[in-house]
Amino acid sequence: MDTTFTSIFKTYSWEEITQKIYSTTPEQVKQSLHKSQRNIIDFLYLLSPTAKPMLEEMAQLSHQITTRRFGKNIQLYAPLYLSNECQNICTYCGFSMDNKLPRRTLTPSEIDIEAKALKAMGFQHALLVTGESNHTVGTPYFLQAVEQLTSLFSQISIEVQPLDYEDYLALHEAKVNAVMVYQETYHQEVYKTYHPKGKKSNFQYRLETPDRIGRAGMHKIGLGVLLGLEDWRVDSFFTALHIDYLQKNYWRTKYSVSFPRLRPATGTVEPNFLMRDDDLLQLICAYRIWNPDLELSLSTREHPLFRDHIIPLGVTAMSAGSKTNPGGYVIAPESLEQFEISDERSPAEIASLIAKKGYQPVWKDWQMEY
Amino acid sequence: MTPLIIADRTFQSRFFIGTGKFGSPQIMKDALVASKSELVTVALKRVDQEAEEDDILSYIDQNQMQLLPNTSGARTAKEAVLAAQLAREAMQTNWIKLEIHPDPKYLMPDPIETLLACEELAKLGFIVLPYIHADPVLCKRLEDAGTAAVMPLGSPIGSNQGLKTLDFLSIIIEQSRVPVIVDAGIGTPSDACKAMEIGADAVLINTAIAVSNNPAAIAQAFSTAIEAGRLAYEIGINSTEAKAAGSSPLTEFLTQPY
Numbered sequence: 242m243d244t245t246f247t248s249i250f251k252t253y254s255w256e257e258i259t260q261k262i263y264s265t266t267p268e269q270v271k272q273s274l275h276k277s278q279r280n281i282i283d284f285l286y287l288l289s290p291t292a293k294p295m296l297e298e299m300a301q302l303s304h305q306i307t308t309r310r311f312g313k314n315i316q317l318y319a320p321l322y323l324s325n326e327c328q329n330i331c332t333y334c335g336f337s338m339d340n341k342l343p344r345r346t347l348t349p350s351e352i353d354i355e356a357k358a359l360k361a362m363g364f365q366h367a368l369l370v371t372g373e374s375n376h377t378v379g380t381p382y383f384l385q386a387v388e389q390l391t392s393l394f395s396q397i398s399i400e401v402q403p404l405d406y407e408d409y410l411a412l413h414e415a416k417v418n419a420v421m422v423y424q425e426t427y428h429q430e431v432y433k434t435y436h437p438k439g440k441k442s443n444f445q446y447r448l449e450t451p452d453r454i455g456r457a458g459m460h461k462i463g464l465g466v467l468l469g470l471e472d473w474r475v476d477s478f479f480t481a482l483h484i485d486y487l488q489k490n491y492w493r494t495k496y497s498v499s500f501p502r503l504r505p506a507t508g509t510v511e512p513n514f515l516m517r518d519d520d521l522l523q524l525i526c527a528y529r530i531w532n533p534d535l536e537l538s539l540s541t542r543e544h545p546l547f548r549d550h551i552i553p554l555g556v557t558a559m560s561a562g563s564k565t566n567p568g569g570y571v572i573a574p575e576s577l578e579q580f581e582i583s584d585e586r587s588p589a590e591i592a593s594l595i596a597k598k599g600y601q602p603v604w605k606d607w608q609m610e611y
Numbered sequence: 612m613t614p615l616i617i618a619d620r621t622f623q624s625r626f627f628i629g630t631g632k633f634g635s636p637q638i639m640k641d642a643l644v645a646s647k648s649e650l651v652t653v654a655l656k657r658v659d660q661e662a663e664e665d666d667i668l669s670y671i672d673q674n675q676m677q678l679l680p681n682t683s684g685a686r687t688a689k690e691a692v693l694a695a696q697l698a699r700e701a702m703q704t705n706w707i708k709l710e711i712h713p714d715p716k717y718l719m720p721d722p723i724e725t726l727l728a729c730e731e732l733a734k735l736g737f738i739v740l741p742y743i744h745a746d747p748v749l750c751k752r753l754e755d756a757g758t759a760a761v762m763p764l765g766s767p768i769g770s771n772q773g774l775k776t777l778d779f780l781s782i783i784i785e786q787s788r789v790p791v792i793v794d795a796g797i798g799t800p801s802d803a804c805k806a807m808e809i810g811a812d813a814v815l816i817n818t819a820i821a822v823s824n825n826p827a828a829i830a831q832a833f834s835t836a837i838e839a840g841r842l843a844y845e846i847g848i849n850s851t852e853a854k855a856a857g858s859s860p861l862t863e864f865l866t867q868p869y
Contacts, residue, residue, distance in 0.1 A: 308822045310769055312632020365659065395656070460686075488716065493686055495715040534716050599634045608656040610693045611684045 243456065245449040249486050255428055255475060258285070262474050265289035274298060274530070284481045284531035288474050288524055296523055303526035303555040310533045313600045316558040317592065318366040318538075319359050320400070322567040323347050323386060325579070327372030329439030331425075333467065333503065335579045336372045338439065342577045345567045346371075346378055352386055356393050358570040362562055362588045365605040366396040368421070370565075373402035373441060380408040387415045396607035398461070402440065403450040409457035416609050421463035421499065422450045427479035428471045435470060451483065455491030460611070462487065462496055463538070468521070469503030469512030477524055481531065497536035497558070498528055502543070504583075518547055522554065529555040541584040548584050548591075552598045561591035612841055615812055617790050618706075618738040618759045620677060624649045625807065626837045627679070627792060629817025630667060631657070632769075633826065640670040642826035646834050652679040652708050652815065655698045668702070679740065681708035686721075688728035695732055707732060708762070709741040718768045722749050726756060733757030742794055745776035747783050754788055761787065762815065764795040765806065769818040771798030774805055784810040800829075800836030807840025808848060 262285055270292040273283035286292060287299065324346035325336045335342075347355065359367060369386060371378050378401075387397055398419035399412065409420065426432055429444050436442040451462050464483060466476040484496050502521060503512035521543075528535055538558040539551060548559065564570050565579040586594075592602040615622040628648045633639035643651060651671055658680075659666050671678065680698030685691035688711065695707040709732065711725050712718040725741050726749065732739045738759045743749055745763040753761055763783055766772035773796060774780065784791050790812035797803050803814050816833055823829040 309771065309818065312818065312821050313634035314632060363662075395659075492716070493713040596635060601633060601635050603657075604662070605659040606654075606656055608684055608694060608697070610697060611656070611686070611690050 287527035299526040303529040326374035329441040419461035625813040627815040632821035645827040646830040686713040745779035762794040766796030773802040804836040804840035
């Protein structure tokens with residue numbers, strides 16, 4: 242049997258990493274900033290509270306590194322929610338099984354209508370999203386949707402429940418470019434309290450999902466944690482550790498990180514750990530300075546002001562005009578969304594904003610044949 | 612300056628240019644014009660034939676510049692061959708810059724897949740310009756496979772580290788029967804000039820221009836440097852001496868009467 246991330250993960254403890262982060266010295270931060278090659282421990286120092294006074298220097302460096310590696314380009318994509326059916330209970334999620342809301346899974350003809358609406362907004366890269374409902378919304382459903390959409394989009398990514406190796410292999414062969422799978426939290430003990438029911442409550446199966454995706458040869462794997470669930474600093478260290486391991490083992494694959502941040506809002510769960518704007522900026526810069534090749538993606542969860550200013554500071558992809566409910570673009574615009582969108586500006590507005598910042602909005606950067 | 616000939620085409624300029632990473636298509640266009648380049652490479656994956664005004668191709672003056680589609684994104688020979696065929700349709704040219712870099716971190720080219728793809732593409736009638744590591748043996752193997760030129764790297768793509776492979780580039784240039792184009796890593800006009808001085812037939816530059824504060828002006832600076840380097844190479848550069856030659860050579864005594 243191949244090794245998995247579990248073998249690395251179990252050699253670390255949450256408490257030990259917490260202690261390391263909070264005992265970082267200013268000298269350690271400075272050294273990490275001024276090195277030419279950085280490792281995972283440099284990342285740890287850079288996301289510590291001790292590094293906060295050096296945020297301006299971090300932002301400058303992050304800008305520099307990003308420009309050299311990615312140029313003045315921001316990729317645009319949009320989520321296409323296919324289903325909100327879900328057999329998991331996740332205490333923070335709008336689509337949690339115990340939430341009473343009408344459930345809907347788009348039919349092929351509904352997918353077609355929604356996809357064409359996205360295409361009409363200019364999108365060439367689509368991210369297909371579902372809850373976890375293995376009997377009705379499993380690999381056969383995904384393959385059908387992907388086959389239907391390959392003629393419309395030039396890049397298709399998926400954000401669905403963790404699947405088996407054979408499923409990923411089939412999806413890779415069907416020309417899916419990327420799979421996003423977020424661990425939510427690497428704090429194994431509390432994971433269970435956030436995910437009390439459903440297949441998702443199996444921490445280890447989720448933890449080893451990127452290994453299965455990597456073995457299947459997928460072009461890109463997206464990782465992340467739900468920022469605010471537990472201490473985002475510790476969780477982000479484990480995310481980076483995970484990426485570090487994956488990059489060495491699945492070296493043909495690209496990696497991206499997303500930054501879903503829980504924000505205080507009525508009717509939703511209160512974040513356990515508040516992550517402020519300067520924290521999120523610090524995290525983005527720390528990722529970039531540690532790993533120049535990571536793709537960093539920022540969604541419409543974030544406020545327009547933050548999104549406007551983050552463009553030159555490290556991110557490489559942004560969503561725009563997102564609807565987080567199945568049918569949200571055309572079929573059922575009034576239905577309940579998975580989470581609240583903060584930046585409601587249209588894709589055209591976002592594209593022109595990016596251009597105003599001196600960056601090129603990139604709609605197409607893939608070829609379905611790869 | 613002698614013109615450069617690749618396959619059936621003659622180039623007055625020895626400056627090839629890439630189209631990625633620019634802040635806008637207009638900035639790219641201005642840099643292309645200022646470079647006076649006659650060959651521009653475009654990633655097939657960036658070409659959007661459905662879009663009208665945003666399409667990268669509409670910013671390239673194809674009367675002035677030869678298009679060189681590239682297969683960036685391909686990880687295997689099979690994907691690259693397919694991409695070349697699509698690019699031939701999309702850009703109406705049988706020229707192809709063969710890029711197979713399965714490693715997304717340093718974008719190091721895969722020599723094995725590249726050789727396989729080159730063999731196949733040459734058979735299919737493509738003018739193949741492969742992006743490769745500065746490997747002299749691979750260059751000879753590619754010649755045998757029917758390549759139209761070779762494009763060894765100076766240092767990793769986008770790194771601006773200059774000619775880290777200088778000694779190997781010199782071996783490649785010494786041995787090559789096809790034009791040698793130094794691709795990737797050239798960060799400054801002096802790097803480009805140096806590549807031309809050692810006898811490279813051309814250089815390809817992208818990042819150093821695209822992410823400059825003033826892409827058009829730096830493109831012009833590169834253009835000048837490339838011409839200077841080529842001119843010096845054609846005239847012949849006096850070999851350098853490790854130390855000053857003494858004005859009283861060791862054999863001077865022979866001329867002394869005794």
